[in-house]
Amino acid sequence: MYKYLLLLAVSALAGCSAAKDDAASGNRPNRAPVAHNTVVECTLYDGMKKESPQLMTVASGMEVQVMDTVDAYFVKARVTDPAGKTQVGYMYRNCFGQ
Template sequence: MKKALLFCSLVALGACSAAKDDGSSASRGNRTPVAHNTVVECALYDGMKKEATQLMTVASGMEVQVMDTVDTYFVKARVTNPAGEAQVGYMYRSCFSR
């Protein structure tokens, strides 16, 4: 009797965790950039360190495509520069409204 109860408990636990894994992995695979507008003038950097090079200045109100929320302080973003070329880099989260 104890073995049957233990077996049923393990099967139920496995079913719950399998269902959770299916749902979360499916939503991660279909990520697309999300458009946001900056609220202040910010810089687009080539990395997330103090020594990172500034790729361009993003003016207040420009549309930025946020590709990933990389870090507590940074997001990976794609911005179209005035020449019409897309630049990919990192921006501070504080550049956007919440």
């Protein structure tokens, strides 16, 4: 009886650690940036605070490459200004439609 319970416990622990290893190994797909157009004029910030230095102002309708959804409020974005200079920074999510 004890051998059966011990075998069951070891099997359960092995299953849990295997699932944890898969998640920890970073098996997230490598996603390419996704193009979005802004719906309002927004600011590209150097950091994820409104007090962070402003890199540039992004006009309404401008194309932005969203590289990562960082948190509930910001996305990491790459923007090329009309002069051809590319900036990478953070923008508020509400700069884009749904």
